[in-house]
Amino acid sequence: MNKCLLAIVILFAHFSASAAVILQYHHVSDTTPKSTSITPTQFEAHLQFLKDNQFTVVPLSSVIDKVKQQTPLTDKTVVITFDDAYIDILTNAKPLLDKFNYPFTIFVNPGVIERNSSSNLTWQQLKTMADEGVIIANHGFEHDSLARIPDNMPQQQWLEKQGELLNAAEKMIEEKTGQSWRYFAYPYGEYTPEIQQWVRDNDFIAFSQQSGAVGLNTDLTSIPRFPASMPYDKISSLRDKLNALPFDISLDEYAAKTLFNHKEATSVTIDLVVDDFYKSQLNCYISGLGRQKIKWQGDESFSMTFSKPLPTGRVRSNCTAPSINKPGRYYWYSKPWFVLKEDGSWYPL
Known part of the structure; x- marks a missing residue:
């Protein structure tokens, strides 16, 4: 760029x-x-x-x-x-x-x-x-x-x-x-x-x-x-x-996917502009897995390798970071995944 x-x-x-x-x-x-x-x-x-x-x-x-x-x-x-x-x-x-x-x-x-x-x-x-x-x-x-x-x-x-x-x-x-x-x-x-x-x-x-x-x-x-x-x-x-x-977020073709087979997705990479928060204060959590480790790849991209396979069902990751210029407020982004059962069938609604 x-x-x-x-x-x-x-x-x-x-x-x-x-x-x-x-x-x-x-x-x-x-x-x-x-x-x-x-x-x-x-x-x-x-x-x-x-x-x-x-x-x-x-x-x-x-x-x-x-x-x-x-x-x-x-x-x-x-x-x-x-x-x-x-x-x-x-x-x-x-x-x-x-x-x-x-x-x-x-x-x-x-x-x-x-x-x-x-x-x-x-x-x-x-x-x-x-x-x-x-x-x-x-x-x-x-x-x-x-x-x-x-x-x-x-x-x-x-x-x-x-x-x-x-x-x-x-x-x-x-x-x-x-x-x-x-x-x-x-x-x-x-x-x-x-x-x-x-x-x-x-x-x-x-x-x-x-x-x-x-x-x-x-x-x-x-x-x-x-x-x-x-x-x-x-x-x-x-x-x-x-x-x-x-957040100002962009996802590549793979990261934009939402539907996965069981154990298919193991990580995600997200691009964003680091403008109003410190990289060290970004935290991401996945439902059923808890807090995940973040690895920055330069100033505008980070990856998250899942600590365990994503659970079956509707799964979401919430990433937040405190604003520098607006104390007390947080940037917030949520990424959904829809993870099929082990046999490839859909989980119950």
Whole structure:
């Protein structure tokens, strides 16, 4: 890299240090499964914390438009999202959000809505909320993982089929609510580089389930969202997430892969611009394995050789480093892997 280009990259990295954070919820209820729930009392505590600490809650479209247009993000910006369109979003969450005058987004599965389950919102309820300014976005026609290609089906055929379903879902959302944002949240957070390319080619913006802040360099095919339901619903955990800053990251073709056979992946190399933190203070953890050893390869690349084989299932590495110029705040990046069982089959959903 020549000196002129290096100067441009570092200037841009520093310029984009401000961040937005997207929070992900499912249920707001005392009676639903804890793994996808936050109680109404704790949810209100989250909203009160946002208000008391001068965070600005904006519509999802506000952040996405700024990233697309490369317009500086306003620091301490927060977006609230819900997956799966459960009825308690209306009965328990919305009254609290209205109390604080906070906008929000609901990612819906039209096929599920069509079955008129008592646990899900109806189209009429979604239309009413859409008319009130709630963003209604795409979570797939059904709640099917796009990464799980059926046996004996070519990948291109699978992508074409899923593309048809995704576009059908978008069309139905527009017909029923009057909205078409082309925002798509990956069911189960599972995706592959091939799916990301399809998303890119078909003008969708896609959201994942790995942690991290949003910056101007964020990949619009895998926008991170912080899970904020149990067991990650404590205020101390929320505080750390809201104060996160985005790493400027790039991955080569192998490092960008997400789907691996058991014991196939043994290490990962990540390129980034070291602009506002000390290399010695970068720490990376992998779910199920704990803290990993970091080996720097010059000033702009580090490798992580896994201490043990990655566990089967949805695995994530979280890498963080304290900011020099913004004391008390951390850069945060999360890398997902989807690791098949030893026999090559998918782990349970």
